Amino acid sequence: MMNKIEEAIIYATVMHQGKVRKFGGKPFILHPLEVAQILSTMTDDEDIITAGILHDIVEDTDGTLSEIEKRFGKRVAFIVSSESEQEYPDEARSATWQRRKEESLLVLKNSQDIGVKMLWLADKLANIRSLAGYYSEHGEKIWQDLHQSDSDMQNWYYRSIGEMVELSLNKTGAFKEYIKHVNFIWPGSFDRDKARYKKYREVSVDGCKCIGRGAKGEVYRYDDELVIKVYNDNNTYRDVEKEISQSRRAFVMGIPTAISFGIVAVGDRYGAMYELLDSETVSSFIAKNPGHVETYAKIMADLARTIHGITISEDDCFPPATDRLKSYIRGGVAREDETLAEKCTKLVDELPDTRTMVHGDFHTGNVFLQNGEPLLIDMDRLSVGHPMAEISDLYYFYETLGENDPAVVEKFMGFSYETAQLFLDLFLKFYFETEDANILNDIKEKASFICAVRMINKIHKKDKLSDKDKELIDHYMKTVTELSAKLDTLAFEVKK
Structure with missing residues (x-):
């Protein structure tokens, strides 16, 4: 009886029969067999090697993922799917090259299956071997025969x-x-x-206390002197390097910033080491001392005002804060109602460009207190624009996330939803230096509009929407519809 790999070889040979490779005109089947051979140097996993043999079936033959799953199993089909690009039949492949590559790279970046990473490496190694051979003979002329003729894009x-x-x-x-x-x-x-291509310093956080969580990973107390931020496994070395570089820029500009002194490997994830003696996140302090939440709200408000008091020159290349807000609109509202999305975009576009520094992920889990002084981490979202983008983030973390399930905020922040709501109220009072309910409610209303847009985007990121998800989308779409008709502007006066 044939094993899975042998059956895959026969199946792929039949499916690719008569096809040849672009360079050299060799039988196409030699490529998937080469990929399988490369995979065999990295793993004995039968599913991964089988996926290597079958990886071009969906793109280059009439074969389907459902047929692969039926013949070879769900995991093989899943790994193959990671390299099966979205096609745009109404457009030339050369015109959609970058779009297709960006979409497929996102799949690779977000995958947690080592088989996906192995397949991508094996396939692209086989390709680059061929390209390197022809490049040595023909130089830059080789790009003329490809769908992407720009060498820099390749x-x-x-x-x-x-x-x-x-x-x-x-x-x-x-x-x-x-x-x-x-x-x-x-x-x-x-x-x-x-050093990134040498052996990394490998560390373990087993047994270490998790002192903070965020969208990009967790923060652990490694010992009395060191803290490690462990990034989610879809973050590349370049992502970590970018954040450290941004931290240095922020520090020079006057933002109290914790700067990493080294990148380490934590299992299959990257980590950044920080020397933070006797420090904890503001979230940790609030969790331990909820009765002192007013003190910590004042610290956070003062820090936010420090950040927003920095004016960025036209020469500093920080992205507009509104880009992120508009991405929420495109990812959610636009999929429900294009006309409403246009109204939302207009409100965002009309935010004054105050050239104000915006942190982009400002919350108590990203701020450490060391000897009573705040130090920020997570600097990769630094941007420039109106501080409303930042205020809406705070509303999202401390109000919106807990509306449907208070436990979400409790898990994320480490303290109760009621304390989170109180923190938000106190923060706004200190930040805007007012207790005027009308002013504060106006700010909250504008923030809730942005957060409703953000929630629709968040829900739409799921592979499949449940009935509950659809109900929530309807709820937030109603909020967006009502507030977009009511609000003339999302702005407030920025005090310098």
Whole structure:
């Protein structure tokens, strides 16, 4: 009886019969067999090797994922699907090249299955071997025969793949060979002298206390002197490096910032080390001392005013804060009602460009207190624009997230939803230096509009919407509809 790999070889040979490779005109079946051979140097997992043999079936033959799942199992089909690009039959493939690559790279970046990363590396190594061979003979002319003739864009694609599989697979011979070929075609793409391509310092957070959680990972107290931020496994080395670079820029601009002194490997994830003696997050302090929430709200409000008091020049290349808000509209409201999405976008576009620094992920889990002084982490979302973007973030974390399930806020922040709501009220009072209920309610209403848009986007990110999800979308769409008709502006006066 044939095993799964043998059956896959026969199936793929039949499905690819008569097809040839773009370069050299060799039988196409040789490519998936080469991919399978590369995979066999990294793993003995039958499903992963089988997926390597079948990885081009959906894109290049009449075969389907459902047929692959029926013949070879759900996991094989899942791994194959990670490399099956979305097609746009009404447009030329050259016109959709970047869009298709960005979408597929997002799948790779977000995948937690090591088989997906192995398949991508093996497939692209087989491709880059071929490209390197032809490049040595024909130079830059080789790009003329591809759907993407821009060498720089090809470099971006192959470099991105290397960065996304690097931490999991950098010790394999396949990864080392991949880097060699990429550097041959595009010298300097991967700097072999950097520590990132040597053995990482490996640390474990087993037994360490988790002192903070955020959208990008968790923060652990490693010992009395050190804190480690452990990033989610869809964050690449470049993402971590960018955040550290942003932290240095923020520090120079006057934002009290914790700066990492090194990147480490924590299992299959990246970590950033911080020297934070006797420090804890503001969330931890509130959890321990909820009766002192007013003190911590004042600290956070003062810190926010410090950040928003920094004016960014036109020469500083920070992204507009409104880009993130408009991405929420595109990802949610626009999928429900294009006309309403246009109204929402108009409100966002009309926010005055105050050239104000915006942190982009401002909450008590991202601020440490060291000797009573605040220090910010998570600087990768630094942007420039109106502080309403920041105020809406706070409303989202301390109000909106707990509306349907208070336990969500309790898990995220470490203290009760009631305390979170009180914190928000006190923060707004201190930030705006007023107890005028009309002013504060106006701010909350504007923030709730943005948060409703954000929640619709959040729900739409799910693969499949439940009946409860659809009910929530209807609820938030009603809020957005009502407030978009009521609000003339999302702005408030920025005090410098």
